[in-house]
Amino acid sequence: MTSEPADRPSRRALFWGTAIALAAGAAAVVLFVLPAETGIDPTGFGKSSGLSSMAxxxxxxxxxxxxxxxxxxxxxxxxxxxxxxxxxxxxxxxxxxxxxxxxxxxxxxxxxxxxxxxxxxxxxxxxxxxxxxxxxxxxxxxxxxxxxxxxxxxxxxxxxxxxxxxxxxxxxxxxxxxxxxxxxxxxxxxxxxxxxxxxxxxxx
Structure with missing residues (x-):
């Protein structure tokens, strides 16, 4: 019995996967971390959610x-x-x-x-x-x-x-x-x- 080699993700798939992960991380910083830690609230989400009051x-x-x-x-x-x-x-x-x-x-x-x-x-x-x-x-x-x-x-x-x-x-x-x-x-x-x-x- 021979085994089929596993399909490797293409470079394009790897690129988009990495880009999505980086974008999600940046969004978390802007939406959650900055308002809570520093009071900086570029989107206004911190004020509406109450996160800005944490700073x-x-x-x-x-x-x-x-x-x-x-x-x-x-x-x-x-x-x-x-x-x-x-x-x-x-x-x-x-x-x-x-x-x-x-x-x-x-x-x-x-x-x-x-x-x-x-x-x-x-x-x-x-x-x-x-x-x-x-x-x-x-x-x-x-x-x-x-x-x-x-x-x-x-x-x-x-x-x-x-x-x-x-x-x-x-x-x-x-x-x-x-x-x-x-x-x-x-x-x-x-x-x-x-x-x-x-x-x-x-x-x-």
Missing amino acids: NPQADEALKRGQQHPDAFTPGNGTQAAEPGPKDRFTYELAPYEEIELKYVLDKGAPITFRWKADGPLNYDMHAHPFEGGEALTESYAVTRADQQAGRYVAAFSGIHGWHWQNRTLSTVRITLDTSGRISGSKLFGPHGEQDRALTPPAS
């Missing part, structure tokens, strides 16, 4: 304000004891270049312990702002890229406190957050705007 030039100012409350956030390794009070579990799947924000309503001095973990790296901003003064007084306690974070947090003021996660990859990333403490409420900021969210205790 946050105000982050440095928010971090400076956060440094005025060095005792607000104490990093941990996830083994800290649960804080007395309500418990909550939040799970969400972030599509490529999607972002989501979860905030807890906390009174001044209210403590929480938390741990979140994702199955891929996420850009995140752990921040808060007071009811009086609003977002103009936002202060950040951690702005970085990681797949997990844990610790204890004590609210420096009455307001909303939490995380803004961004998936800057082309893969879906699943995140799970466990929190306990003196939580008065929860809010979700996503594709449908601001929504009140009921606390969801983890299954026993």
Whole structure:
């Protein structure tokens, strides 16, 4: 029995295959990467999709304000004891270049312990702002890229406190957050705007 040699792709087919791949890569950079990473939005797609908001030039100012409350956030390794009070579990799947924000309503001095973990790296901003003064007084306690974070947090003021996660990859990333403490409420900021969210205790 003789075997037929496999057909080799023609030079024209190779050329067009390479050209299509390069064009797709360039389109991804223009449509997704530039708006999210730099705020540059040549097509307008970044603004309409919300990607442009991922580039946050105000982050440095928010971090400076956060440094005025060095005792607000104490990093941990996830083994800290649960804080007395309500418990909550939040799970969400972030599509490529999607972002989501979860905030807890906390009174001044209210403590929480938390741990979140994702199955891929996420850009995140752990921040808060007071009811009086609003977002103009936002202060950040951690702005970085990681797949997990844990610790204890004590609210420096009455307001909303939490995380803004961004998936800057082309893969879906699943995140799970466990929190306990003196939580008065929860809010979700996503594709449908601001929504009140009921606390969801983890299954026993």
